[in-house]
Amino acid sequence: MTDNPVRFGRFRPYVCSARGWLHVVMYLALDEDGTAVTVRAPATEYDRGPEAARELVRTESECLLRMDGTYAPDLLDVRTSPAHMRPWIAAALVHRRADDPSSGPAPNLRAFLEELGSSVLEAVFLRIGQDVARAVDRAHGLGLVHGGLGPRAVLVTDRDVRLVGCMAASVDGADNDHGVGFPRSDAYLGPDDGGSSLTPKSDVAAAGAVLLSVLTGRWSDSRTRDGRCAVAASGIAPELADALWRCLDKDPTRRPSAATLAAAFARESARQAVSGAGKGAVRAGTQLEKPEPKRAEPRSAKPKGAGSSVAPTTSGTTARSRGRIRTRTLSTSRAVFGSCRTGWPTTGVSTRRS
Incomplete structure (x- = not known):
């Protein structure tokens, strides 16, 4: 080689x-x-x-x-x-x-939220949550368990999200013994998922944990007193918050399916569309902090239908309610990928991985 x-x-x-x-x-x-x-x-x-x-x-x-x-x-x-x-x-x-090659690589969820700053429009959170759940549901319907969901495994476009990084996935229920080489952060594991075989419920726990992290403002385990207080103070509907917490139930059989989670997001989005709500921020105060992960992100692709749109951030600012929140854009692919290096790294050189 x-x-x-x-x-x-x-x-x-x-x-x-x-x-x-x-x-x-x-x-x-x-x-x-x-x-x-x-x-x-x-x-x-x-x-x-x-x-x-x-x-x-x-x-x-x-x-x-x-x-x-x-x-x-x-x-x-x-x-x-x-x-x-x-x-x-x-x-x-x-x-x-999605339809503009000049717009550069799509950011992963972590980078996307860092661009937004300390607040996320509720409508944006609902769209991302619904798309993540739908993406996971599609994978499960096709016999796939991602097994490594985290903020860097989710790319955000102006149209939908894309899941990436599935080399250690489970296909048709088969165990993938490469998981030990692609360890998952404890922040995105269900209470009893560490070291166990991958199942659809493992993905649901990871999806719920990732979305709860958006609300708490920290890329770490949300199942703390501070995390629960942050979610309660975020302003999202109690029914939706409950659905997210159930994703982390100690008993996997009590966790919702990805389809059920997507439906919960869809109902809340529909309710807000009727009421005219959704312009407020669901996360205020804390910046998302660095986790202790093991993953990074490829950025890929052009869409083939699917998904709801996410407010684009390429203009440099995004409207929030009556004010605006300033965002940072990545103008070139090198801002995301860095420069080529000599030799083959075993991990890449990221100091911030998830």
Whole structure:
């Protein structure tokens, strides 16, 4: 396996991600027409060997193939042979504005909220929550359990969200023993999910935990006294807050399905559409803080239908109620990916991973 790739098949890498999942390196690359794509490849130092690296790529390609560009990037190409070559997977680059390639890579949920500052419009929270739940529900309906949901595994566009980073997913109920190499943050585990086999209820717990973190303003476990107080003070409907807390029930059988969670968000969105509410901020005061995670994010793709829109942030400001909240934009792909480096990192060089 070469340490300095010049090409991945028809794709020529030009930027290496500065924020990567453990054991995975991601690149921005150009196809023969000059279209930007993302390429992900297990690090050459992945200590479980070449065949294990190929299994990671096969798993992610199967997930993207089944998702078919809805709530996930479009699969473009995948290579797992010959044995002496490094396996890789290419997917369409997800743009910040889904239909505008000039808008740059879509931010992950963590970066998106950092741009918004200390407050999030309630309508934006409801759209993101509904889309995350719908994305997870779609995956479950296709026999997939993501197994690594976190803020960096969710890309936010002006149209919907996209789930990424599924090399350690479960397909058709099969155990994926690569999970040990892709550890999940305790903040996104259900009370009894640590070390257990992946199930749809594991994903529901992670989705609920991620969305509760948006309300508490901290990328950490929300099941604390301060976390519960922050959610109660956030202003979201008690019924929706209850649905989110039930995602973290110690008994997985008592957690809602992803479809039920999506329906709870849809009902609240419909209620606010009728009442004209939803212009207030659901999170005030605290900035989202750094967690202790193990993941990062690829940015991929162009949508194939699906989802509700999320207020775009590319203008630099976003309306909130009668005032405005200032946001920060990422104007170039290098702001997200950083510069290519010599050699193959095992983790990328992010100091902030989730």
